[in-house]
Amino acid sequence: MKNKELELIVEKLAERLIKNNKKLAVAESCTGGWVAKVLTDLTGSSAWFERGFVTYSNQAKHEMLSVAESTLEMYGAVSQETVIEMAVGVLKNSHADFSLSVSGIAGPGGGSAEKPLGLVWFAWAVKDKNTLNILAAEKQVFVGDRESVRQQAVEYVLTRLMKLLEEIVG
Secondary structure: OOHHHHHHHHHHHHHHHHHOOOOEEEEEOOOOOHHHHHHHOOOOHHHOEEEEEEOOOHHHHHHHHOOOHHHHHHHOOOOHHHHHHHHHHHHHOOOOOEEEEEEEOOOOOOOOOOOOOOEEEEEEEEEEOOEEEEEEEEEEEOOOOHHHHHHHHHHHHHHHHHHHHHHHHO
């Protein structure tokens, strides 16, 4: 995906969120703030982007997003269970209506047979009144070097968020 395509996705996200008076917050691990950077590259993003958490360590995930230590011990940082708790933690620790979370293994080390290099888990959540709901949680395995895996993760999480918003808020 070219930068221009990603900019268009962010512009569409912004339009949809502003039109519906909604805000977005994010939690990132392997992308290290790249999602927040792409979102805030758009002038006026403070109207719809509420905040970002870069929770690279397990301790940060626990302290900042209330991911249970038992979840991290049992399933690891790169798991469906963890990204779901991250997405919920974002909504509990922000004033956002929508959240997304990203955690993965960008490499070059750290992969295993169960969790290969390029594995990235994502989750998206919504706060409707005071109820928190998970919209989706899914994984992708991206191919390439560290930079490429991270870039593909950023593109994927925002493209998928756009599709989810289209289903929810039109």
